[in-house]
Amino acid sequence: MPVLEVRRHTMRSKPGQHLSQQGVTLASLIGNSTGPFDLVWTSEKPRAIETAIAMGYTLTRQSAALGNLPKSILDAVAWPNDLESISKIVRRNNACERFARAQAEEWRSIAGELKDNQSALIVTHGAIIELGAIGFMPNATYSTWGDAIGYCEGFRFSQVEGLETCELLRVPSHLQLIHN
Structure with a gap:
């Protein structure tokens, strides 16, 4: 059963585009x-590419989308915003709904390259990850998903008995000092 893991990039040294030392440590x-991952996709932005590398993975491809x-x-979407609020905005706002669907299709296209028992990692960005997850799982109970996705947090999508499942991936509490 293929697995798709989607994570937000780690911390960077703002306003710069490159990761901070704390960000490299957290990603590592x-x-x-x-993991391990058979495919690793990132955006074209340095912070996403560097996050995948700091996590210990070689990039397969980059996607502007x-x-x-x-x-x-x-x-x-008033990001950062909790996922339930974003889902309500997506239902009311046609442009947000189209973006969420398009992002989910990008993720499904990547997942479509996987064979059984393979996995892929996508490293993307804040707001994009929330919208993509809502588009990917349009009937989820978003009230259980909580706040905006933080650095190195994300989702793991798989299929169990023919049904798509979604596991929320939060930074473990023992890493919160690095995360903040």
């Missing part, structure tokens, strides 16, 4: 507790 620790979010969509 998360990378040690996940994994990193391009129109400002109008970002503003509409």
Whole structure:
């Protein structure tokens, strides 16, 4: 059964585009507790590429779609925002709904390259990851998903008995000092 893991990039040294030392440390620790992955996709932005590398993975491909979010969509979802609120915005806002569906299709296309028992990692960005997950799982109970996705957090999608499942991946409590 193929597995698709989607994570937000780690911390960077703002306003720069490259990871901070804390970000490299967090990504390395998360990378040690996940994988291996047969495919690794990132956006074209340095912070996503560097996150995958800091996690210990070699990139397979990059996709502009994994990193391009129109400002109008970002503003509409009021990110950072909890997933239930974003899901309500997606239901009311046609542009957000189209973006969520398009992002989910990008993820499904990547997952479609997997054979049974293979897995893929996608490293993307805040707001994009929440919208993509809502598009990927349109009938989920978002109230259980909580706050916006933090650095190195994300989702693991798989199929169990023919049904798509979604596991929320949060940074473990013992890593919260690095995460903040």
